[in-house]
Amino acid sequence: MLNVVWEAFAKQASQPDTLSIARTVVAKQGYTIWLAQDNFNVIGGHTTGATTDVVVSVSCVPVGAGSGIQAGSWVCVSAYSPDEPTAKTACDTVHQQILSTVSFD
Numbered sequence: 284m285l286n287v288v289w290e291a292f293a294k295q296a297s298q299p300d301t302l303s304i305a306r307t308v309v310a311k312q313g314y315t316i317w318l319a320q321d322n323f324n325v326i327g328g329h330t331t332g333a334t335t336d337v338v339v340s341v342s343c344v345p346v347g348a349g350s351g352i353q354a355g356s357w358v359c360v361s362a363y364s365p366d367e368p369t370a371k372t373a374c375d376t377v378h379q380q381i382l383s384t385v386s387f388d
Contacts, residue, residue: 298345
């Protein structure tokens with residue numbers, strides 16, 4: 284059985300900056316980056332032999348200012364694993380690190 288955990292949140296950074304942060308965070312977790320050339324997604328994970336232990340997907344889209352919302356990015360972090368605690372830890376760690384990373388221009 285595959286377990287899925289996700290977190291959605293807003294980040295006060297541009298979409299390109301947020302996507303760059305996501306790439307860095309996913310790589311720093313030791314995950315192999317499988318997709319990073321897309322304009323909206325970063326996908327990475329960890330495999331042991333022929334078995335995939337965890338897959339992390341970060342989707343990021345720009346959000347315009349208006350209706351009381353500041354311009355920035357909407358982000359969804361999803362993690363998939365046969366082991367539920369592994370999926371939850373992966374999702375929580377990537378979510379918190381993206382949210383807490385400050386981008387300097």
